[in-house]
Amino acid sequence: MAFQKPSHTFTKIHLKALHTNNFKILFALSFTVFINTLSFAQDIPKKGKTINRSVNDTVVTTVVDSLPIPEINEKTQDSTLTDSVPPKKELLEHIVTYHAEDYTKFNQKKQKLYLYNQAKIDYGDMNITAGSITIDYTKNTVYAKGITDSIEGYTQKPVFKQGTNVVEPDSIIFNTETKKALIFNSKTEQGEGTVVAQITKKENDSVYFLKNAKYTTAENLDDPEYYIKLRKAKIVPGKKIVTGLANLFIYDVPTPIGVPFAFFPQSDKQTSGLIIPSFGEQNDRGFFLQNGGYYFAISDYIDLAAIGDYYTNGSYGVRLESTYSRRYKFRGNFGFRYENIINSERGFPDYSRRTIYNLRWSHSQDAKANPNSRFSASVNLGSSNYYQSSVNQVNSGAFLNNTLSSSISYSKTFQGEPQVNFSLTGTHSQNTRTETISMTLPTLQASVGRIFPFAPKTGSKKGIIQNINFQYNVRGENKYITTDSLFFKKEMFEEGKTGFNHGIPLSTNFKLFKHFSLSASTSYKEVWTLKTIRKSYDVKNRTVSTRTVNGFDSYRTYNFGTNLGTTVYGMFNFEKEGKDVKIKAIRHVMRPSISYNINPAFDDYYTTAETVNADGLTQAEVDEIVGNARLSDIEYTRFAEVPIGGPPNKNFSSSMGISLSNNFEAKVRDKDSTATEPKKVILLNNLNFQTAYNFAGDSLQWSPVRISGGTQLFDNKMSINFGATLDPYALDNNNVKVKEFNISNGGSLFRLTSANINASWSLSSKGRKEKDKNIDENVRSGGRADDLFGVSQDFANQQINGNENKDKDKDEESSEFYNYKIPWNLRLAYAVNYSNKRRENEISSHSLMFSGDIELSPKWSIGASSGFDIKNAGFTYTQLRFERDLLSWRMNFSWIPFSERTSWNFFIGIRSSILKDLKYEKRRQPDINLRSR
Structure with a gap:
């Protein structure tokens, strides 16, 4: 772009009122209008150049002669010819608007326009705001800078916007003709991070060159806790950052972590790329690389992550994770995991080799997609001992799973009178202890809506006759019961059983004596x-x-x-x-x-x-x-x-x-x-x-009389459910029930044969916000929707969601001192069961589970998940968690101190998803020999 010289258009006269003189004001305005109306500006050609008169003028003239001239199909040309100098644009491509709070001044001699205090220029998609802006018409440059205040210092720094790109420098020189700019001490947001550069050269709208720049995701840009120093770099906004030698600085202290060159993708869309693995050593498997692979951004609707583990003794694992979504249609996720676990060395007596796998699929349909048909899926099947034998810490939260279950269903409704409903369902239930699998492939259900043959065409139905109704139901099952070893083999299908159930229920209901409702079927x-x-x-x-x-x-x-x-x-x-x-x-x-x-x-x-x-x-x-x-x-x-x-x-x-x-x-x-x-x-x-x-x-x-009940206490924070069974008959000397009432045998009216109480309580400090524990992995694996059994230890994948708890209480934000009210939360689950069917008179089970988190400081939090078996006097599966908020970094430590799952895992890494591969992990994994005993 180029700024028009003032001589090419109407001159703007800025008047300052000193004292009123109507005559002089009227004379000045009249003179200005007269001069601008009758005067024109034209560039004078250099000496020695002649005007080429061979160029046709755009003015068309008509030659009149007394003789008739034959009509020729071409336009007559004027004898007046145009100038050979190419004409300059007399109008800008866009409207230029500018504004300043204190003053707007134009120096006619220097051809400069000065804007001061809250200055602003808009031209097309370009916008510059600053404390002071100077436009030089002779050089076609714009110089923007802040202003210095004796109290606040250097304020109103320039902000340069062009399209979606925003630059916040100390000062900027912009050439309106070449579109190039020189930017000093700029701060530019690029994706999730910010680039702070001493000198930036803007080549055009899509290329920037940097020198001595810092790339960081820290919030405090004046004193970032870490940054990657870029000696020389090239930025293509919204696409990429390419740099030469770069290394990591932590609080301005250089580290040996660096690369000779680097590439940072900056696309707003999902992009494919490598997933850097974690490395370590395990005694019985050697060195390993874990959770490394490749991420495929297939489209805007579906992605795929191929992740693998490898151990130097030959063990390996493969994971495929995919998420898909279509707005107003459906959403879901798919995962397949396979592990080949080798123990010890070939030739040793304790050598073993086995394979385990797990398949998960979740699909839900939006209710708006099709009101008359619906498809859903929730699949979790595989090896019965997968979660107990897996060596990947991502499965830690599902270690205590006893059952795996799946369901895939499709239903269709045919509107009309009567309405017809149809559904197909496939189910799967698997006991991980007994390795027994029960499947229905498929279950067919169909029904015809209720028909009231004697109901009136209008009005409500009254009486026993008008309420008579019937319907038709059919249910068909194809069922298989098998084990892990025969799953989906020939023997499994040979044992399949099929059955169909046809039912026709007939019922009616009516009021009896106004206050009673009677139904018969x-x-x-x-x-x-x-x-x-x-x-x-x-x-x-x-x-x-x-x-x-x-x-x-x-x-x-x-x-x-x-x-x-x-x-x-x-x-x-x-x-x-x-x-x-x-x-x-x-x-x-x-x-x-x-x-x-x-x-x-x-x-x-x-x-x-x-x-x-x-x-x-x-x-x-x-x-x-x-x-x-x-x-x-x-x-x-x-x-x-x-x-x-x-x-x-x-x-x-x-x-x-x-x-x-x-x-x-x-x-x-x-x-x-x-x-x-x-x-x-x-x-x-x-x-x-x-x-x-x-x-x-x-x-x-x-x-027997069965009693059940439940209630909520303390503003619904505590839930209690209880039950009991009372038998009126007595037992003989062999503890066998006889046909004699217990009271007739010298006992009480009823004999308590069983009882149970279950209670859950969720407590938290006032204003405490629950932290995102990323328990989706537990739920998808068939576990609990809380952390009572622990959570996944795959901290590397959780860090992209690590911005939780950013919103602090207002009291904490307004004070530099830590609030004495320490945030905390606690979850309790208590269960006791009593059995006395045959005079056992014993507590069959008695346990207390608990989990909680406490923030010792705004940056430190600890948590635990455990339980106590009161009957056997011992702690159950326990997990201890420690977390440190390092601003742009995150540190986690998880420890399972005892049980066959004894292990620990340490992690430190950057929160930002684009730099999440800058991490360090160290762990001790569970002993596979202990788990296989």
Whole structure:
């Protein structure tokens, strides 16, 4: 760009009012308008040059002659010719606007424009603000600098903006014609970091050259805690920084960490690149490189990180991690981990080699994507001992996982009358202790919406007839039960079992005596299967053998049930006239319910095991060989292994169920004196009682009374749940339940057979903000959504989220001294279980888990996750954590002091994701020999 000389346009006259003289003011304005209207400026050509008259002028003239001139299809040319000197642009490409608070002064002789105090110039995408700006029209330069104040010092430093690039120097010289600039002591943001340079040369809009520059991500640029010194560098804003010799300085102290040249990507978008591994040594595997690989920025919607571990004894591991997202469509992540673990050396007696793997996939669909269909996935499967055997510290938080589970489902709704719902689901459940795997591939479910054949076309449904409704449900399962060794092998699929359940429920409901609600229902069920079983008893070998019979088979069942219930409200008012009592009232809500169910006998589907190898044996001899159980007692149903389940009962059942649920709330005086209404407090969320009586039973007709309840205390910070089972029948001398009531046997009305209490409590200091513990790894691995079992020790990947807790309390920000109120948080989980079914009278389990963090200072925090087994008097899995906030750096230390997972891990590195490879890690990994015992 170039600034127009004042002679090329209207001259701006700046007047300062000293005293009013109307005549002189009017004369000056008239003279100015007259001169600018009738005068023109033209450059004088150099001597010796002649005007070339061969150039056509743009003015068109018409020649008039008395003779007729034939029409020629070309324009006549004027005899006036143009100047041979190329004309200069008389107008700027953009409008120039400038402003200054104190004054704007133009020196006609020097052709300079001076702007002072809060000066500002805008031209196109360029903007300069400074305390003082000088524009030299003869040299086409702009010089911007700050102003010096006797009190504040050097203030109003220049800020140069062009597009998205911002430079904050001490001073700047900018050439408006060549677009080049010379910048002194500049501070430029480049990506996550800032470049501080003594001298910067702006070559054009996209290239800067630096000398003696500093690159840092520190917030305090005047005294950064670290920086990378760049002797000579080239910056392409928004793309890259290329430098020669560079090394790391910590508080202006040089370190030997340096490179002869370096490249810093500065793209705003995701870019592919190397992931620098951590290195170390482990006694039983030698030296290692861990968590190194390559990051692939595939597109704006999906990425992929290929990470690997290698040990010099031959062990290695591979991890593939991918995240994908499409706004308003779906989002998810995928991960696959494989480890080949070698112990000791080949030829030694303790040499072993094994492979473990784990597959995780999480997918969720946005509700706006398609309201009538939905697809979701939550997969976590692999080797049962993966989390216990893995040598990568990223899996530390999932060490105590006992189960792995997965679910993939697709559902579709067909709108209409009636509505039809359809879903396909694949599930997986894996016990990591027994290595048993149960899978359904797939489960089909479909249903037709409720149909009210007698309901009126308009208005609400009333009465027993109008509320009659029925629907159709179908469920099909293809189930496999296998182990780790047979997973997805031929034997697994050979043992698959298939079943279909068709159900037609019919129900109605209506009001009885205005305050009672009565419902009645009956259902018909038909089950299909492709495999049944046959059992036989080998008397000689005293074994029961089971064989599978292939072929279609089915059974049909039906039942009837009814339920009568109501709701009773009670209010206990404690308010007294003239007194402001603390407890205003207590509200009690009771929901009693009585149900009656009839289940016919389906003994036709039950049979007795056949006897084999019993030739020549009498029934007495058979009974003697079998023992206490007679052969006729070995009864079974051929549908016992159908995935849907076999016939519900062999004998006729006619039972009544009794239940009572309670809810207690209180209205108390609010501590807030401005509140106009009492505060509602929940005393008991629920208190439930359940039992049943079997009219068709010949003994033990009463079922045990089951009690359950729960509540929240201390502003919902503490949650308590409890339960108990009370049995009305007595035990004989062999601790076997008999058909005699316990009270008739000299005991109490009920016998307490089991009880449990579970409590969780979350505490924190006032104003304490929970730190991001990055527990997503625990959740994705099937663990707890808290840190009671510890967290991942992969600090290198967590540091990109290390800017948590940046927002301090206002009291801390306003004072240089540390607040005496030390921030902290504590989480407690308590569980106790009591068992007394056969007069054990013992605490079967009793434990306390706890985790917490405390900030000893604004920069130091410690945390722990542990538990205590009160019954066995010992600590459970324990993890201790220490963290130091080093401003731009982060230091972590994690220690598992005992158990088979004993290990520690130290890490220090830069928070910024672009420089996260500047790190140091040292660790002692768990002993694989100890874990394999």
